[in-house]
Amino acid sequence: MEDLITIAMPKGRIFEEAAELLREAGFRLPPEFEDSRKLIIDVEEERFRFILAKPMDVPTYVEHGVADLGISGKDVLLEEERDVYELLDLKISDCYLAVAGLPRTKMNDVAPKVATKYPNLAARFFREQGEQVEIIKLNGSIELAPLIGLSDRIVDIVSTGRTLLENGLIEYERIVDITSRLIVNPVSYRMKDARIHELVEKLTDVIENKLALDRL
Numbered sequence: 001m002e003d004l005i006t007i008a009m010p011k012g013r014i015f016e017e018a019a020e021l022l023r024e025a026g027f028r029l030p031p032e033f034e035d036s037r038k039l040i041i042d043v044e045e046e047r048f049r050f051i052l053a054k055p056m057d058v059p060t061y062v063e064h065g066v067a068d069l070g071i072s073g074k075d076v077l078l079e080e081e082r083d084v085y086e087l088l089d090l091k092i093s094d095c096y097l098a099v100a101g102l103p104r105t106k107m108n109d110v111a112p113k114v115a116t117k118y119p120n121l122a123a124r125f126f127r128e129q130g131e132q133v134e135i136i137k138l139n140g141s142i143e144l145a146p147l148i149g150l151s152d153r154i155v156d157i158v159s160t161g162r163t164l165l166e167n168g169l170i171e172y173e174r175i176v177d178i179t180s181r182l183i184v185n186p187v188s189y190r191m192k193d194a195r196i197h198e199l200v201e202k203l204t205d206v207i208e209n210k211l212a213l214d215r216l
């Protein structure tokens with residue numbers, strides 16, 4: 001279908017908030033949308049197709065054009081640096097990225113080690129600070145690394161701060177605030193501009209209304 005719009009959705013913790021936002025913007029998503037194990041979900045009467053991907057892979061699908069749009073954490077966009085445009089800050093799933101470690105410790109002078117799920121972002125951050133570090137890529141439980149001597153520091157997401165606290169770690173530096181973004185493939189943006197603009201306008205209204213309510 002020529003004017004079908006495909007949206008890459010991140011499975012996991014962003015998914016429900018993103019689905020709620022889409023419903024509020026008028027999408028008639030099927031009731032089983034949030035519970036399904038299907039990876040492709042068509043909402044035919046609205047000519048939208050959703051594909052469900054790992055959060056870190058969403059920009060890849062959008063860059064390659066197999067998805068026109070995608071929803072992605074800013075952390076993922078900063079790590080992946082894919083050729084996509086960022087259209088809208090959805091203001092959901094907020095958290096931040098920080099440098100953390102054991103209290104009262106200095107980074108090893110000779111070969112400081114930093115464990116993270118975000119190797120590109122972390123390397124860039126320390127390079128910009130003029131610090132040479134060795135990056136150790138992990139896939140989860142990042143807070144474990146300084147506790148057992150794998151690294152001097154970590155670069156990881158902080159949300160409530162509970163994981164740091166319960167593991168006796170402290171934050172040394174806040175790197176960047178994170179929210180989820182709507183991203184678009186540059187070609188789709190030109191070819192399907194009317195439908196994409198319509199969607200962006202609806203989402204913008206919902207986000208602004210929510211912000212106005214929060215301010216009350």
Ligand SMILES: Nc1ncnc2c1ncn2[C@@H]1O[C@H](COP(=O)(O)OP(=O)(O)OP(=O)(O)O)[C@@H](O)[C@H]1O
Nearest residue numbers: 011012013014055073074075076093094095157159
């Ligand atoms: N406390 C948090 N921890 C991690 N990510 C968070 C948090 N709060 C919001 N986020 C957002 O959610 C996204 C990660 O979602 P999720 O944890 O489902 O994916 P994931 O890291 O690929 O998970 P996993 O590897 O455990 O399957 C991040 O990219 C970030 O933008």
Ligand SMILES: O=P(O)(O)OC[C@H]1O[C@H](OP(=O)(O)OP(=O)(O)O)[C@H](O)[C@@H]1O
Nearest residue numbers: 140141142156157158159160161162163
């Ligand atoms: O500040 P908090 O509210 O404690 O949240 C932050 C923690 O949540 C994430 O881990 P996740 O739960 O995704 O598990 P993981 O270690 O397997 O990535 C993140 O990597 C932190 O460890």
